[in-house]
Amino acid sequence: MSLATGERDLSTMLRPRSIALIGATDRSTWSKATFTNLTTRRYDGTLHLVARRGGIVHGRPAATSCVALGEKIDLGLLMVPAAAIEEALADLGAAGARNAVILTSGFAETGHDGATQQQKLAELARRFGMSLLGPNCLGFVNFLDDVPLWTGAIRAPSRPGPIAVISQSGATGGFIASLAQQQEISLSHLISTGNEADLDSTTFADHLLDDERVRAVAMFIESIRDAHHFAAVAQKAHAAGKPIIALKIGLSDVTARSAQAHTGSLVGDDRVFEGVCRQFGIVRVNSIEDLLFTAEVIRRTGVIGAKGLGLVSVSGGACEIAADRLQLDGVPLPPLPDATAKALLEVLPSFGTPHNPLDITGGAVLEPELFAKALKIMGHEPAFSALTCLFEVPATEAQASEFIVAALRQISLGLKDQPLPALMISHTLKPVTEVTQRIVSELGLPYVPAGIYHGLLALGRAWWWSAQQRREAPNWTAPAASKGPKEWPRTERQVLDHLARHGVPVVPATLATDEAKAVAAARRIGGPVVLKIASADIQHKSDIGGVALNIEGDEAVAAAFHRVMTAAPPGAQVDGVLVSPMRERGLELFVGCTRDPQWGPVLAVGLGGVFVEVLQDVALRVLPITPTEVRCMLGELKGAKMLEGHRGVPRADLDAVAVAIARIGDAAVALGSALDALDVNPLWVRGSHVEALDGLAVARAA
């Protein structure tokens, strides 16, 4: 269980008026670095040094304890060895501090004993009413308010900005900041949360979303401690129109092992996290580069309209590379409508061709005005909802040739005052030097030097995020704790009845206890029927011969009744045989609900047969879900085309399917905390005829 619940006021943590460095010593690289940061980077609060033996540290007198300081402290940074940490934390608490940051390692990341130690720290902090960051973290930097409480060298962009970075791993946080510096992507905060004994990254995200100066939150996540809080924060971000961009590890088994060793995190099921991202509009990325560039691109574009991208370049090759990328990244590149093509023909050189993407050709070398002219025309084309020009700003004065400078001036003119988000993206990833920065700021260029690859990937994510922002808010709340039904549905009939009670259409079925009743039931149904053995003791009926398919005629029904009844293994309690109409020539879906240890009930849907069994082609969400959400899930399936109809099976009525699946989710939730699994396999679909043909519910071992 996480100790961090709900919103926490972290104002004094992130903006302390006084800080004590506890365990300060000239022998420690960390102590020196932190002292240097706080004294040279404009921190304007009071800084105290505490060292057990007192004396002079970093050229200043140090107190022997926090209590001995005789002053209230807002925040203490503990750098003492693990063995001395409890005493130091108690001293800090006794001195009335409200916030503790623990650098020290050797807790949950080392195994069970360390975890117990860490638990004690969290309890101690709680007893004193302190918020606790760490242990095993590197501190934080609040760039907006000049609080550089970081225990290493700070690499940071020249100006504070709107992007908050939260990283469980301190070193990785450092790498992110270092890249932000190199690319001049301005940050609001850099927070390393380490082992998260108390405050976790979700709690910081929650707090920072309330700060109007923060426009995007970029997170490096090893594990989510409080899944439902994370879902709430994601929805808060959606409502605020601020993207959360997540680099989350956990794909590989090796990673899971490694994360355990690193910050004591249990890495959750990656497929569930992937589903959560789609459900709550969290932008997931695969690299540190993409984490920052995506935040930066969305920060610049805001919500982009649903139409396509207009792209302008001076290189045909770049146009082609970009077009291939955009296809993969899901950004439409609409063809040029005639009027705009005609307008472009009038400005392009004779050997140019008006297309989207638009190659203005090497003619721009002779006539840089081509850039502005073409961009103005492209930007006013109603088929586009965003505009991008590929070009780059020099890194050195030597590279700033006459043509380059003239071209940049024209691009700046062309991108200015456009009625749609307009960016200039470099061809390859370029660092931002002082020369770059000067030119960018002089010309006011909306420059993203991420290169075509990362820049368009980020644009593709901005496109996806924009679509999520246009959707109605998820409005999701975790299911209330419930014990579930008084009687657990054990037999297939009971499961189908349970499903039906929650609005799931189920196949009609009659329980026949003798041959005559089976024949009568089959006659009532008319046409071919299915007979299945009815027994709470038998879960896999087909495997033992307990199912007879496609039976027609009294004699055949009677024979099948006996065949199926005698299939029961000795000792099984048999209720009889279920007789149902045979459903054929339909699409068969698999719908499986299970309990995720972090997220609670989740629902997976896939197409039957090889799609689930061989390709593991399923979409996943946390419950409850709406039919609208189910429609998104169906669209994610690799085999989605099957839903359009295939080999005599008509197109599926997606609305009807979506409602049925959402109801299955409700039925799973209704099973309460005892739910281990609720499978509907198959959910049969023929046009708008949707029916659960079989169901199985498994309760958790008590």
Added chain:
Amino acid sequence: MSLATGERDLSTMLRPRSIALIGATDRSTWSKATFTNLTTRRYDGTLHLVARRGGIVHGRPAATSCVALGEKIDLGLLMVPAAAIEEALADLGAAGARNAVILTSGFAETGHDGATQQQKLAELARRFGMSLLGPNCLGFVNFLDDVPLWTGAIRAPSRPGPIAVISQSGATGGFIASLAQQQEISLSHLISTGNEADLDSTTFADHLLDDERVRAVAMFIESIRDAHHFAAVAQKAHAAGKPIIALKIGLSDVTARSAQAHTGSLVGDDRVFEGVCRQFGIVRVNSIEDLLFTAEVIRRTGVIGAKGLGLVSVSGGACEIAADRLQLDGVPLPPLPDATAKALLEVLPSFGTPHNPLDITGGAVLEPELFAKALKIMGHEPAFSALTCLFEVPATEAQASEFIVAALRQISLGLKDQPLPALMISHTLKPVTEVTQRIVSELGLPYVPAGIYHGLLALGRAWWWSAQQRREAPNWTAPAASKGPKEWPRTERQVLDHLARHGVPVVPATLATDEAKAVAAARRIGGPVVLKIASADIQHKSDIGGVALNIEGDEAVAAAFHRVMTAAPPGAQVDGVLVSPMRERGLELFVGCTRDPQWGPVLAVGLGGVFVEVLQDVALRVLPITPTEVRCMLGELKGAKMLEGHRGVPRADLDAVAVAIARIGDAAVALGSALDALDVNPLWVRGSHVEALDGLAVARAA
């Protein structure tokens, strides 16, 4: 048809002793840039200027024509307008030049008329015995021999090196060089081939592979002009142990349109090119960054052994990001064997855990020697075939802290004299500054500042390329031109016979012309049979009811015979009914051979049903292919797991399947130039029982 065939001696093109700039003028940016490049970048041949009106150009006297120079010229660069180009080319030819480079645009890229004009240029060049580069190109740089014949600013690394860059697009070539400069990846050549009227990029690759100073060829490809030459060059590279790395566009329709407008290229079927890359060991990449970093990584590692990677980092977060990447990139990360884990335990701090990837922890800040110790131990672990340390070299003096410098020194020691390829990769993509370069060269660091994402992607490709190098050489030659069989196999029976003649196992089938013969045939077979109408006029037998499946017993066979016979549409010539044994409970593969306009006969294999129809899950190769190659193809299928057995179908005998498919390829090749399609659908597989159940051959319209 391409004009470039076979090997060409490009020595005087790439190393001319004299150059004429034709159309030189002070008003042209290109002319000025080229003149500056040749006069300031150490070109030591003779440089002539030719301008129609003579006079002083770039401060030198210009001749009015090449002939007027009265000297033999090795190479002429033509920068005259399109209208004057023929005359200028003829003048150059008359002056005895052997090589022409044409910058001028406005040829095949503008459409049909331009293509005709371009064709004329190529013929003119041929008449004079000149090799022609361009038109619509930016020239080339031979870094190794100091020939900077480039018509724009040259961005280049400080030293020449072993990687040749060939780009159809001149501007894109420039972007590649610019990135190489930023990352200090040393190049041997930069060649832009433009419209490739005569010399194409394949011809340059062919030539450069003979240069022992060139160790890798990186290509930006819009289209392949001579597919078989390309295949030959790829095999030459394989034999030489030099990788070809290809960034080829053509994924999207938009790209195809765009490439046509750009250099007049017809972009081929991307799936065929993908198959070709796999078949001939060409490393395909998706970005300019990956093009260069992959070349650089393979250049450094050479062929890597088949075992796993050992990875060392000072950050747990980086370890996790890396582990996730490596899983996706196909690089194994073996767990640490006990002895090595034990050895590491002795050097790691108490809170460290010996794993692969190895987080040596922040303890390295106090004890940088940890790097060298850990790397030495990891490098000597026999489970690894390559070693990587994640760390980076500062960009500025200010970043070069005491710890960083000490750590780098230790990493350098730890990576030196290892028995396996050992690299240091940065956490994010970092430019190489002068400070970086100085440190790298002082410490002799094998540094790849590509970042985890691009660095490990490149390592994954190095891994794949190494596996290709370990495989036997493809030894592929294009099928000899042939007219094919005297009589085209029109009926199913004829197709199956054709297949059988080429060693494909086919299902036995008897042609029955009356009911009695059908019954007799079914009796001989025993068990259930299939009856199919036999008619060269009917291609889709099932659709019209011309197939009866699973028929057993004399009466049923007789009835089916009549049913099938009467299914023929009026006017169809019917030979009778084919009677075959019914094949069930097997895997059904689809094998389709078609003719690619560039590559000739190609073969696609996929699993039957939804795999091909819905998922388009096929692997593709150019014919002929060996059974070994087919095994690789089967392994590429998303549904490959099906071959291991599924739902009562036993595991397929892959050797038997591979031989049968390779033979189907032979049968397709034997159909010669008339082949439009040869489909075997299904190829039925049950264990080692493999049979073509149905076949269809379609001839090209005459």
